[in-house]
Amino acid sequence: MQLDPASGWCQGISHCPSPNFNCRPQGEVSLLVIHNISLPPAQFGTGKVQEFFQNRLDPSEHPYFEGIRDLKVSAHFLIERDGAITQFVSCQERAWHAGVSLFEGRENCNDFSIGVELEGTDDLAFTEPQYASLIALVEQLRLAYPAITPERICGHSDIAPGRKTDPGPAFDWERLRAALKQ
Numbered sequence: 003m004q005l006d007p008a009s010g011w012c013q014g015i016s017h018c019p020s021p022n023f024n025c026r027p028q029g030e031v032s033l034l035v036i037h038n039i040s041l042p043p044a045q046f047g048t049g050k051v052q053e054f055f056q057n058r059l060d061p062s063e064h065p066y067f068e069g070i071r072d073l074k075v076s077a078h079f080l081i082e083r084d085g086a087i088t089q090f091v092s093c094q095e096r097a098w099h100a101g102v103s104l105f106e107g108r109e110n111c112n113d114f115s116i117g118v119e120l121e122g123t124d125d126l127a128f129t130e131p132q133y134a135s136l137i138a139l140v141e142q143l144r145l146a147y148p149a150i151t152p153e154r155i156c157g158h159s160d161i162a163p164g165r166k167t168d169p170g171p172a173f174d175w176e177r178l179r180a181a182l183k184q
Contacts, residue, residue, distance in 0.1 A: 003087065003138060007146040010092030012079075012139075020055040020090040022076035022098045026113060031093060032149035033115035034140065035100055037077060037158045038122040038168040042066050046083045046121055055080075055090050074098060077117035079139060085131025087139060093146070103161040105154075111161050116143060116150070124170025133174070137181045144182075152182050 003014040011017065041050035042064045053059045054070070061071040077099040080088045091097040099117030103110065118139065122128050144150050157173065158166040 003142060005093065005142040005146045010094030012087070012089050012142065015087040015089055018052050018056065018088050018090055020076035020097070021057060022055065022074045023091040023095045024098075026094070026096045028113070029094070030114045030149070031116060031147040032154060033105055033111060034143060034150050034155045035103075035111060035115050035117050035158055035161060036136075036155070036169045036173065037099060037117060037119045038124065038128075038170060038173070039077075039080070039119045040121055040123055044123050044126070051080055051119070051121065052088065077119040079117070080119045080121065081132050081135045081139070082121045083129050083132065085129070085135040087135050093143070100158065100161060102165065105156065105161045116147075120169060120173070122169070122172070124167050125172050127172050128169075128174070133177060133181075136178065140178070140182065152179055155182075 003012050005012045039051055040046055041054055043066060055076045059067055061067040076090050076097045078091050078093055078097045093116055096112050097117050098112060100111040100115060105111050120128055120132055158168045
């Protein structure tokens with residue numbers, strides 16, 4: 003995997019372009035936000051996250067889908083349980099992953115962040131392949147965007163407390179931080 007800073011697309015991974023993005027207002031990338039997602043909730047490998055981020059999710063397929071049918075969201079990356087990475091939005095563009103958010107007094111984190119979704123739930127351990135892929139991805143992102151320091155890697159719950167809980171207590175922050183120090 004290699005990130006092309008000019009295009010904002012990673013080579014060597016899958017691409018599944020989402021229409022849910024717009025231009026970054028200042029072109030700045032200085033924050034990494036880690037999320038979790040599974041569709042339907044707690045079901046993995048369904049391909050429904052990809053459909054959701056492309057506005058192709060059929061609300062009749064599951065009762066949960068009816069409640070999210072009108073949402074237009076995306077993330078830059080999804081890391082599935084087997085470690086496979088899919089990119090939906092160029093890192094140069096503004097994906098719609100953070101919603102109402104605040105980091106160090108600054109609102110609208112989508113403006114200056116990259117969103118990485120881990121396929122999972124708040125309370126189920128993430129897999130070894132997911133951590134390996136996440137670490138490799140973060141290394142690529144930090145090479146291209148040096149303003150993403152370890153202190154500027156956070157969870158959705160950190161920038162939207164009370165509204166969001168992901169990546170949840172099952173995410174091993176110590177493991178990620180230790181890997182980034184090496």
